[in-house]
Amino acid sequence: MATVELSFSALPVHVRTARLIVTAVARRSGVAETLLDEVRLAVGEACSRAVEAHRRHCPDEPVRLELSGADRRFEVIVSDTVPGDDPAGGIPSFEDADEFEYGLSEGTAELGLAVIAGLADDVEIAATPKGVQIRMSWPAEAEASI
Numbered sequence: 001m002a003t004v005e006l007s008f009s010a011l012p013v014h015v016r017t018a019r020l021i022v023t024a025v026a027r028r029s030g031v032a033e034t035l036l037d038e039v040r041l042a043v044g045e046a047c048s049r050a051v052e053a054h055r056r057h058c059p060d061e062p063v064r065l066e067l068s069g070a071d072r073r074f075e076v077i078v079s080d081t082v083p084g085d086d087p088a089g090g091i092p093s094f095e096d097a098d099e100f101e102y103g104l105s106e107g108t109a110e111l112g113l114a115v116i117a118g119l120a121d122d123v124e125i126a127a128t129p130k131g132v133q134i135r136m137s138w139p140a141e142a143e144a145s146i
Contacts, residue, residue: 002068003066003067003068004025004068005064005065005066006018006021006064006065006066006067007062007064008062008063008065009062009063010050010051010054010058010061010062010063011051012048014047014051014063015044015047015048015051016044018043018044018047018063018065019043019044021067022039022040022043022065022067022076023036023039023040025067025074026039026067026074026138026140029067029074029140030069030072030074030140030141031074031138031139031140031141032139032141038119038120038138039074039076039119039120039138041115041119042076042115042116042119042120042136043065043076043078043136045112045115045116045119046076046078046112046116046134046136047065047078048112049078049080049112049113049134050063050078050079050080050132050134051063053080053082053132054080054081054082056082057082058081058082061080063078063079063080064078064079064080065077065078065079066079069140072140073137073138073139073140074137074138074139074140075135075136075137076135076136076137077133077134077135077136078134078136079131079132079133079134080132080133081131082132083127083128083130083131113125116134116136119136120137120138121136121137121138121139122135122136122137122138123135123136
């Protein structure tokens with residue numbers, strides 16, 4: 001199964017483009033039409049969080065997405081290059097979200113992660129010395145064809 005990789009400048013206007021591309025790839029990967037709005041919204045939240053972090057700490061670095069489909073799952077990984085507070089790179093909990101959200105207003109970070117958790121079928125967040133990754137996945141009806 002192929003992986004689609006996408007990088008974009010840390011500008012809010014590019015979040016919409018990322019959502020459109022992810023939706024098209026999700027559709028082609030067999031994600032049910034009824035789930036596409038959830039995919040679009042969750043990816044938009046994750047990309048917006050990454051863009052805001054980059055704008056504050058590394059505006060010249062791109063935000064990265066990886067899209068893949070395998071084993072009847074569609075997976076999206078949104079990665080930034082702003083290191084988390086934990087030098088060992090532990091996985092933060094949703095309760096600890098504000099600790100690695102790079103100065104976003106209080107409650108905003110946790111709310112965004114809660115929205116993602118409510119929209120995606122499966123979510124994992126990893127803060128490492130290289131950056132933060134949000135991995136989300138949804139069921140795909142058919143074997144992926146991207």
